[in-house]
Amino acid sequence: MARKRLPQQQDLLSAVWTLTSTREDVERLLAHIVQVQSEAIALAAAYGAKQSELATLTDLSRQRVGQIVDQVDITDLRPSEISRRSHSISEWPGDTMSALATLAHPADVDDVERRERARRKTAVVYGQEEADKRHNARSAFLASLATEPGRRAEILERLERAERRISGAD
Incomplete structure (x- = not known):
């Protein structure tokens, strides 16, 4: 049998649940942005952008940029696709x-x-x-x-x- 709660307790529990759900949604969106950004970094490097420039733009170390470049498979990526996805994200x-x-x-x-x-x-x-x-x-x-x-x-x-x-x- 569920314990009776005060209305304020119920409202606060509901708010916590709503905020938790929203935070989880935002974290999923952030993960998507990080993935697209990683792909953009790797593709930019493949097209000749300097890792020092990419580090400046992303506030990451050159070593981290190098790791991203090494980790991301760019064989199926196209600049137009990255541009489209980037624009879509910026319009959220x-x-x-x-x-x-x-x-x-x-x-x-x-x-x-x-x-x-x-x-x-x-x-x-x-x-x-x-x-x-x-x-x-x-x-x-x-x-x-x-x-x-x-x-x-x-x-x-x-x-x-x-x-x-x-x-x-x-």
Whole structure:
């Protein structure tokens, strides 16, 4: 015979179960992303991309990139397939992904190391000139937040809306 629970206990148990299920789904999605990323790394290396460039883009060590290149069988992979799968992944639920991106940007206001990593990655993909241009634009934007309280309040409000959207409170 099941023990009687208080309504709050039942609600919390239900929330734990729901969150556990969602976490498991996210972990499966992450495993899929890691697999596609590994295939993209190996194929990029096969097409001549330097492992040091791949390490910079992925925040992995060159040794780990080398292991991935050695482990992934690329015989049936095509760049168009990787591109299609990558695009598909980047479109996963758009609202949530944009909200997560919105949450990430204010964090780099004080994170110089994170901004520098992004600059190096941009330089690898688009070249140093574009990286400098984007870095300077981002720095100007962040500087404007400090001098324009109204604009900072607007950004913080967008951040709060994004957090509510992710949490389901919106």
